[in-house]
Structure formats: C-alpha cells, structure tokens
Amino acid sequence: MxxxxxxxxxxxxxxxxxxxxxxxxxxxxxxxxxxxxxxxxxxxxxxxxxxxxxxxxxxxxxxxxxxxxxxxxxxxxxxxxxxxxxxxxxxxxxxxxxxxxxxxxxxxxxxxxxxxxxxxxxxxxxxxxxxxxxxxxxxASTRRCRDLKQAILGTTSPALFGDDQLHAFEHLDGAVMSTVLGGDCYNYGCVASGWMDVVVEAGLKLHDFAALVPVVEGAGGRMCDWQGDPLHAGSSGEVIAAGDPARIDDILEALACRGH
Structure with missing residues (x-):
C-alpha cells in the first residue's frame, strides 16, 4: 500500500x-x-x-x-x-x-x-x-565519501555493544577519520543531511530503527544490518547507516573481524 x-x-x-x-x-x-x-x-x-x-x-x-x-x-x-x-x-x-x-x-x-x-x-x-x-x-541529501579514512563515524555508546561487537566496532573506529559518541537517532538525521557519514549500532529494537530507514535512504544513503541485509521487523538490531552507499562494503569488511 x-x-x-x-x-x-x-x-x-x-x-x-x-x-x-x-x-x-x-x-x-x-x-x-x-x-x-x-x-x-x-x-x-x-x-x-x-x-x-x-x-x-x-x-x-x-x-x-x-x-x-x-x-x-x-x-x-x-x-x-x-x-x-x-x-x-x-x-x-x-x-x-x-x-x-x-x-x-x-x-x-x-x-x-x-x-x-x-x-x-x-x-x-x-x-x-x-x-x-x-x-x-x-x-535533504547525504554526502559522498570517497574513503573511510575521510569518514565521520557516530555511535551512541560503545558500552551498548557485546564483546565481539565491540571488537568489530573498534576495528571500524580505527579505519575512519573521527568518531562521535552520543546522539542516538539525531546521528541518523545528521547522516541524511550530509553532516556525518556513518552510524553503526547494535542492540536496537524496532522502535529504535524503523523510522530511520526511510529518512536515510530517501536522502541517498543506505541502511542495513551487519550482514548487509535490509532492515525490517525481524532484524537483529545490528544497524549500519551510510551516507554513501559505496562505502557499505568497506564498513562490512571492517566489522567482519568480530571475534578474531
């Protein structure tokens, strides 16, 4: 409908x-x-x-x-x-x-x-x-990001990650230009408006992420889970928002090191 x-x-x-x-x-x-x-x-x-x-x-x-x-x-x-x-x-x-x-x-x-x-x-x-x-x-429009080394990454708090998720996030943190903590849903608005490049979080519930998907994707970005799959009511709560969809594979590669 x-x-x-x-x-x-x-x-x-x-x-x-x-x-x-x-x-x-x-x-x-x-x-x-x-x-x-x-x-x-x-x-x-x-x-x-x-x-x-x-x-x-x-x-x-x-x-x-x-x-x-x-x-x-x-x-x-x-x-x-x-x-x-x-x-x-x-x-x-x-x-x-x-x-x-x-x-x-x-x-x-x-x-x-x-x-x-x-x-x-x-x-x-x-x-x-x-x-x-x-x-x-x-x-509103997201911005292009030629390389993760130029990216501003946001997350609400590393304390919200499990041990293997934190390890993966720290690997991504080391690949970007800078990381901003705090912000909750406001970070996703900043991605949609082209002021930030990436948000990565885990442990989110449907009410935390459902509204974010149309906002980020309608501005030219992409949202998915940590496996690269689209977000829906059955998603695990691991969330990626990228202003430049071309960086999704780089983000997934960085996060794939969890537990290693």
Whole structure:
C-alpha cells in the first residue's frame, strides 16, 4: 500500500503532539525512573506516547500501534505505527537537545515512512520510501565519501555493544577519520543531511530503527544490518547507516573481524 498525503499529515501531527507534550518537561522536573531493564523513562516519554496513541486511535483506528513505553495494540489493516516518544532519554534528562521522537509506518514489517523530530531545536526529518527526504520541508541529501579514512563515524555508546561487537566496532573506529559518541537517532538525521557519514549500532529494537530507514535512504544513503541485509521487523538490531552507499562494503569488511 502506498503512503498517502493523509499518512504524511497524520505522521506530522503525531510529531507535533509529541513535541507539545515533551517541551514542558525539558530542563525541568521530569520524574525520571528506572525501567525493568534499568534504562531511564520520564513523564515526558509517557506523555508523548499517550498523546500520539490518542491521535492514532482517533484518526487511524484500523492500524496497529507499537510503542516503546505502552506496548502493542494490534490492528486489522496490515499497517502498524511504530513509536519511540524519546529516543535518547539519557540526553533528554541531561538537558542535551540531541534526542528525538521517532515515528514510523510499517507494512508487513517493512518501513514505509519515518520521522525524526527534535522538538527543542524544532528540526524534523521526514522520509517516505521512494521519495526525497525532507529536512524542515526542504530536500535533504547525504554526502559522498570517497574513503573511510575521510569518514565521520557516530555511535551512541560503545558500552551498548557485546564483546565481539565491540571488537568489530573498534576495528571500524580505527579505519575512519573521527568518531562521535552520543546522539542516538539525531546521528541518523545528521547522516541524511550530509553532516556525518556513518552510524553503526547494535542492540536496537524496532522502535529504535524503523523510522530511520526511510529518512536515510530517501536522502541517498543506505541502511542495513551487519550482514548487509535490509532492515525490517525481524532484524537483529545490528544497524549500519551510510551516507554513501559505496562505502557499505568497506564498513562490512571492517566489522567482519568480530571475534578474531
């Protein structure tokens, strides 16, 4: 099923609703708690997801919903909205405006539409498969990278890698010009806009990466797993984003050393 103007308008309205819920809590009392997996959650996370779900139930009641904080609501349309109200909660609670709201529309497990929204800086990337990615309404484009030695690499934290994944990442780290830590979903927006070249992460869940795929690929980049396969609902959570698709094989070669 093709993405319609109504879908895009609804996705944008979801981002607006999430941003309105998040902003009052930024650099203010946000009621941080630890979840069962010890990751942080705040009142802003919950308020933003509740606002988005309320809108979806009203506007697209046949569609399913998968949210990081409030779980899954099955649908009957074959389409599912995947929500991460605050990707980068640690940055949020530290007062750093490099977190984002992630909104994806998937069908049969494949991402069709994605939004990365930074509600404090009011920066928004909108990607729809088969269409150019927009950054605040203007076309976004990745940049060419002739060699990994010229690349800026990003990852949220090496602490999120397993031992063999860390070994592989360190090998890639040694092959690039520089590496930036932190950033969560914001890094992928930076790749889409041509400010960074590569992001490599592991342990991501569907709500962490579904929205990123249409954004990066619509800007001219490529996303895949650590085996070079396209990302979908069944992917392992090992993720690569490359602004220049020509560098994917180089990245895969560097990561292939895990455990050696």
């Amino acid at each position: 093709a993405v319609t103007k109504t879908d895009v308008a609804l996705a944008s309205a979801l981002a607006d609703a999430a941003g309105a819920a998040i902003r009052p809590y930024f650099r203010a009392e946000h009621g941080v708690e630890a979840k069962a997996d010890l990751s942080p959650v705040t009142l802003a996370d919950r308020a933003a997801e509740e606002a988005m779900r309320k809108l979806l139930i009203a506007e697209a009641p046949m569609d399913g919903i998968i949210g990081e904080e409030l779980g899954e609501r099955p649908g009957t349309s074959g389409r599912t909205w995947v929500l991460d109200p605050i990707d980068g909660t640690r940055a949020f609670i530290a007062g750093r405006p490099i977190f984002g709201t992630l909104i994806a529309l998937i069908e049969d497990g494949w991402p069709l539409l994605g939004i990365i929204d930074q509600p404090i800086a009011k920066e928004r990337w909108l990607g729809v498969m088969g269409r150019p990615t927009l950054f605040n309404g203007a076309p």
